[in-house]
Amino acid sequence: MREPQHLIPAQVREKWSTQTSAVEPIDIRNQTRVVEFLFLGFSEIPPHGHTWFFFLFLAIYLVTIMGNTTLVTLIQVDRHLHNPMYFFLSHLACIDVSFSSVTIPKILANFLYQKHTIAYHQCMAQMFFLMAFAGSECTLLAVMAFDRYAAICQPLRYGHLMSSQVRVPLAVAAWVWGVLDSAIHTALATRLSFCGANHLDHIFCDVPPLLKIACSHTYVNELSLHLASIFMGFGPLLFILFSYAYILQAILRIRSNTGRRKAFSTCAAHLIVVMMFYGMAILNYNRPPSGYSLQIDTLISSLYCCISPMLNPLIYSLRNKEVKGALRNFLAGLKKEHI
Template sequence: MNPGFAPIHLTSFLVLHSELTLMERSSNQTLLVTEFIFLGFSGVHKGQVFFFLLFLTIYLITLVGNSMIFTLIQLDSRLHSPMYFFLSHLSCLDVCYSSVTVPKILVNFLRQRHTISYNQCMAQMFFLMTFAGSECALLAVMAYDRYAAICQPLRYAHLMSRRVCVPLATATWIWGLLDSAIHTVLSTNLAFCGANQIHHIFCDVPPLLQIACSDTYVNKMALHIANVFMGMAPFLLVVISYIFILSAILRIRSNTGRHKAFSTCAAHIVVVIIYFGMADVNYNRPSAGYSLEVDTLISTLYCIIIPMLNPVIYSLRNKEVKEALRKVLGGLKKGFGFPH
């Protein structure tokens, strides 16, 4: 061997060895990300007990309120109509939706360590997006139901028969499931290279994309496409339905009939505006993202507060639901022998 070439061969070997070591280290760092740290409540130190009790109260109200609505609709034959059929699905979705995030937050407050394992994070994201996507589609279906009832009253029984309602409700769940499956599969292919601090309070696609070190172009394109089909399309269907509904209501001559139609639809409009508004802010965030405080507030409103408010806004103001509740409570009093 020519000794003059020895340093060149040695230098090449060292460069190659260092590159292989760096690749191995990067690979090992990706494998070492077995858990993520939520930074949403990182500034909360002395108020852990207060926030635990606050979120526990919200969660219990959500469970009791939505479970009560679902049970009343099943028990009272007067509520066996398409509107209440879809409302029972909304209550079920809200219970599932809230249960994906809040119990883990409560556990983390007790542990005073806001972490989640990689597998739990992927599972949480999958179920969260399933229920979120299903609720978007369900709100659109409910808007169409109100359109059929108010604008096509003579054809309503045919347009919203049981043979139509059951497939529509099933389709909303499948709609969310397919969307979630796509995002979850794409997210499992992301590499994090040791970065495991999520600027959020639960696992979701946008905050995970912010800390990924691999190419996220496909994930971002899938998210933009989903925003169109899962967010904009249902919202536009709701808007179009209510344009026709409001036009029909304004033509009602009876003040009583007009007031009843307005009160029924106003609750749905409030739910839609709050839900789609928070969803748009959550998923169509600027490239730089929000501040940690704003992100935490949006996340709390979107996934924790709204499921609690839905029974109050949508059902407990409804005269038929109140009568069904009085009937059930009256039956319980008789069953336990309580005096009237």
């Protein structure tokens, strides 16, 4: 059933009137059902620049895949890395591979064909997996903070607190929690009406840009986003901060400088990853009322979905002697096999 034009919010009508000429104008009298969305994030890039951006994102994606899969492989083959910290780190690497694989391949395809569109059902699927992996990473980072707390503050009980009967359910819960949260947002998004508006000021499908162009009521969607930001975002972050407050107290009680440095080194990589992930997420989801410019918004979205998954394995590898030692042993073993 078609929506009468006078029932469409003025904000939506104004947005249609100011949309760029990247696609043909939409006649809301003849089209009310959206079958695809157009990403405006890269619409200002000239056609000859698409090739350069294609290879840039391809390089980022290849580094992400190689870095994370190498880290998982090292953790699996080296017995020195068979402990709870690296068990959770392997799950983080899997999440990073999945997170980047949800967005970058579609970006590469759009650059290759110079057509920045996505079908409606593909958009819903991309949004579901993107939010699922993001939610899982938030929860997993909190679990990893608890692992560091147990290792430093409860060293005598660490084996019991992080036994396989505990760490496996914690890892599974992180994945399931992210999927359940994403399923709620995706189900609510499928109930939105767009009245023909299909221009997204973004580079991938996400809930906030969809709510901006929806012509139906979005109160329930916005409420679910606020609740998710508390339980899936602020809640794990608060848990991480409390964990590291206790960790800091325990480290300051260590009399040996060598012991303090060792304790700090086991936490530094995780803290850097936490600050980077949450910093980019806050910039991506907590825009000022006036919003960012399209260029700044595109840059922030690119950093959020591409850079963090690429840097995580590098951060853990460069700051961890055990990982670097496992990599040297692995390469030495490959070299012997070829001799």
